[in-house]
Amino acid sequence: MGGExxxxxxxxxxxxxxxxxxxxxRPYLExxxxxxxxxxxxxxxxxxxxxxADTADRNWNSQRRLRELEEDGVVAxxxxxxxxxxxxxKASLMAxxxxxxxxxxxxxxxxxxxxxxxxxxxxxxxRRAGVAQILLNDVDAAAxxxxxxxxxxxxxxxxxxxxxxxxxxxxxxSETYDPIWAVCAELDVPVNHHGGSASPPLGDEPAARxxxxxxxxxxxxxxxxxxxxxxxxxxxxxxxxxxxxQGSGWIPGVLDMLDYYxxxxxxxxTKASTxxxxxxxxxxxxxxxxxxEVWRDNCFVGASFMRPHEVPLRERIGLDKIMWGTDYxxxxxxxxxxxxxxxxxxxGLPKEEVAAxxxxxxxxxxxxxxxxxxxxxxxxxxxxxxxxEPLKEVPAxxxxxxxAPGGSVRVW
Numbered sequence: 001m002g003g004e005x006x007x008x009x010x011x012x013x014x015x016x017x018x019x020x021x022x023x024x025x026r027p028y029l030e031x032x033x034x035x036x037x038x039x040x041x042x043x044x045x046x047x048x049x050x051x052x053a054d055t056a057d058r059n060w061n062s063q064r065r066l067r068e069l070e071e072d073g074v075v076a077x078x079x080x081x082x083x084x085x086x087x088x089x090k091a092s093l094m095a096x097x098x099x100x101x102x103x104x105x106x107x108x109x110x111x112x113x114x115x116x117x118x119x120x121x122x123x124x125x126x127r128r129a130g131v132a133q134i135l136l137n138d139v140d141a142a143a144x145x146x147x148x149x150x151x152x153x154x155x156x157x158x159x160x161x162x163x164x165x166x167x168x169x170x171x172x173x174s175e176t177y178d179p180i181w182a183v184c185a186e187l188d189v190p191v192n193h194h195g196g197s198a199s200p201p202l203g204d205e206p207a208a209r210x211x212x213x214x215x216x217x218x219x220x221x222x223x224x225x226x227x228x229x230x231x232x233x234x235x236x237x238x239x240x241x242x243x244x245x246q247g248s249g250w251i252p253g254v255l256d257m258l259d260y261y262x263x264x265x266x267x268x269x270t271k272a273s274t275x276x277x278x279x280x281x282x283x284x285x286x287x288x289x290x291x292x293e294v295w296r297d298n299c300f301v302g303a304s305f306m307r308p309h310e311v312p313l314r315e316r317i318g319l320d321k322i323m324w325g326t327d328y329x330x331x332x333x334x335x336x337x338x339x340x341x342x343x344x345x346x347x348g349l350p351k352e353e354v355a356a357x358x359x360x361x362x363x364x365x366x367x368x369x370x371x372x373x374x375x376x377x378x379x380x381x382x383x384x385x386x387x388x389e390p391l392k393e394v395p396a397x398x399x400x401x402x403x404a405p406g407g408s409v410r411v412w
Contacts, residue, residue: 007385008377008383009354009358009359009381009387010355010363010370010373010377011073011324011338011377011381011382012078012323012358012366013069013078013325013327014078014303014323014362014365015244015304016069016078016327017328017329018059018060018065018080018081018082018083018120019060019084019113019117020059021060022041022046022083025109025112025113026086028111029108029109037087040087041086050330050331055329058328059329062124065328066124069328069335070376071380072334072335072338072339073342073381073382074328074338075377076126076127076129076359077127077129077326078156078192078325078366079129079131080093080159080192080244081113081159082329082330085110085113085133087105088109093159093196094196094197096164096201097135097161097169098135103137107141110133110134111145113133114133117132117154118130121154121155126369126373127373128156129155129366129367129368131157132154132159133158133161134159134160134161136163136169137168139179142180146180146184146189150187150189156190157240157366158180158189158192159194159197160193160197160223162198164219165200172222172223172230173231173232174230175231178236181232181236182236184239186238188238190242190300190366192242193241193243193244194245195220195244196245197219198219198223199219199220220246221243221412223243224241224258224299225254225258225291228258228287228294229262229287231287231288233287233288233289233297234286234288237298240298241298241299242300242302242323243300244302245304248303249307249310249409249410250409251295251301251316255291255292258291259291262287262291264277264280265283295318299321301322302323303322303323303357304324304325304326304327305326305332305401307404308345309409311346311349313409322356322357322361323357324357324359327400331399332401334398337398338382339382339386340391340394342358343386343390343391344403346387347387347388347389347390347391348388359373
């Protein structure tokens with residue numbers, strides 16, 4: 001079976017990021033794109049300071065990454081993208097859906113990343129669950145890539161792209177995407193939706209950046225109610241949705257809100273009259289279970305550096321739903337102070353609860369072998385006694401919001 005060692009926790013980060021250095025993607029591109037890639041790469045200017053810094057190689061230096069995560073008490077990771085894939089203007093996580101003219105090259109770029117990622121994960125067997133990337137412009141091509149990447153060893157599921165308002169592709173509630181949900185349910189491929197996705201372009205003014213910070217998590221949350229009300233889970237009951245790096249304290253309130261609207265809307269099916277029921281015709285049949293039931297049966301949260309004010313909500317969120325993450329190698333991540341990040345959130349909680357949130361749930365969702373990881377955790381994992389000790393002083397070099405003073409449950 002496996003399980004955490006008696007005196008140490010097996011920590012799996014459900015939210016890490018990696019990618020190749022720009023030119024290192026070239027061998028993973030189909031040859032027909034090499035000339036265009038060379039021309040594009042020759043003029044590309046990277047807009048991200050962290051990808052130009054001396055520490056940028058944490059994204060692709062496998063041995064450095066293993067060493068730094070082990071030193072931080074982490075023995076395995078779910079690997080989201082981070083660097084710039086071929087033909088993208090910015091990190092793919094934040095990019096808008098491509099136009100028809102952009103699609104072929106962008107798709108080739110993401111497939112190159114997926115091939116690179118399979119090799120990167122194979123370099124640390126059993127310790128990296130790579131998240132494959134897809135685009136929604138061609139649903140059949142996306143479904144085929146999901147099958148291919150699963151066979152290639154990417155066990156982290158797929159990254160569901162955001163669909164901002166005004167996108168050239170249908171909204172996520174559309175049945176157009178059923179072939180994607182079908183293959184994910186068939187192969188037990190988790191569908192991940194990461195914070196930062198789905199925000200519309202806002203420009204570069206200081207106010208625009210502030211508005212982005214305020215709104216970005218809400219735009220990412222939309223995937224939840226789109227798939228719930230769109231009936232994806234009724235048609236594909238084995239589908240798993242994970243919402244990552246979007247906080248977790250918002251979940252109980254939003255589920256209450258979604259249940260309220262669900263109840264008012266579907267009352268049309270019972271002949272009851274509500275002001276909203278005229279909008280709900282046919283909804284009960286098309287969506288199936290109510291939102292809270294879907295959350296219970298199909299959904300999880302990648303609760304990167306869960307903050308103290310969110311922890312009392314853990315039972316309402318679901319103790320079997322929460323997967324802690326470091327967000328390595330981002331500045332907002334907890335590395336190299338993940339032990340302190342765990343202490344500030346989880347000190348004083350029952351050992352079994354902590355073990356589930358820091359590793360057990362992620363092992364179940366992403367298929368990690370706990371027998372392998374427990375043996376590594378016996379050397380590198382934080383001790384149960386250590387995490388039980390309340391954190392009295394924030395490390396001087398810590399930059400993560402995990403250590404930010406105050407904090408209250410967000411509206412979203």
